[in-house]
Amino acid sequence: MNTDAQLMPQYTLRRSSRRRTIEIQVRPDSVRVLAPTRVAQSRIDRLVAEKTEWIRVRQQELRLRLPAAPASTVLEQGSQLLWLGEWLTLDIAIDRPLTRITLSPDRIRLELSRRIRKAHNEAVKEQLELWYRAQAQHYFEARVDHWSAQMKLTPAKVVVRSYRRKWGCCNSRGVVSFNWLLMMAPAEIIDYVIVHELSHLQQMNHSPAFWAVVGKYFPGYRDAKAWLNRRSGQLQWPPIAGL
Secondary structure, eight states, X not given: OOHHHHHOOOOEEEEETTOOSOEEEXXXXXXXXXXXXXXXXXXXXXXXXXXXXXXXXXXXXXXXXXOOOOOBOOOOTTXXXXXXXEEEEEXXXXXXXXXXXXXXXXXXXXXXXXXXXXXXXXXXHHHHHHHHHHHHHHHHXXXXXXXXXXXXXXXXXXXXXXXXXXXXXXXXXXXXXXXXXXXGSOHHHHHHHHHHHHHTTTOSSOSHHHHXXXXXXXXXXXXXXXXXXXHGGGSOSXXXXXX
């Protein structure tokens, strides 16, 4: 085996019949290659091997940009939570007949059932996360329906998931997925991510043609991208102290 093959970074491969070119996507701890269905594996390996040094330098740059993780906030009475870009006060009531969460203009009220046996802090965190996820599924389904009607691009399915370093995804089967933490972002930022992923149903890449589709339906996409780059540290669970 030659030296390039030995040093070649490991990568995940995703093929698509709609792709015309090979794209290498570099993240701080992973490499993904997007390739047309019929491109030979040997050609993909050769390209990755040729780009080995560039990939390593790019990963080092991205790792240096990652912020140090501050300590998590304990969720308690009076804690501040982000909801659609607004800070709301957490109001906790314990020893209730049922567990439920209600939303008002200035607060999120959590009522904990007396039947819950977990530690208080753990129960609060768990119930709030479950609620955020459930709300995210309903919200994203409604907004995807809205944008699909305008863009004439309909996904096969809408999924809400946890992602470490991305806000959305569109796969070759037409399934669009979204990070539930986006429920902390302003509504216009969520709309940008939805338009971004729906545009992949037409252009499964990040070519100028792709951005032309995004810009057609969301002209302010550059500002939305910049907001996510600046403020993504706030969109974490549990909330981060001091942000």
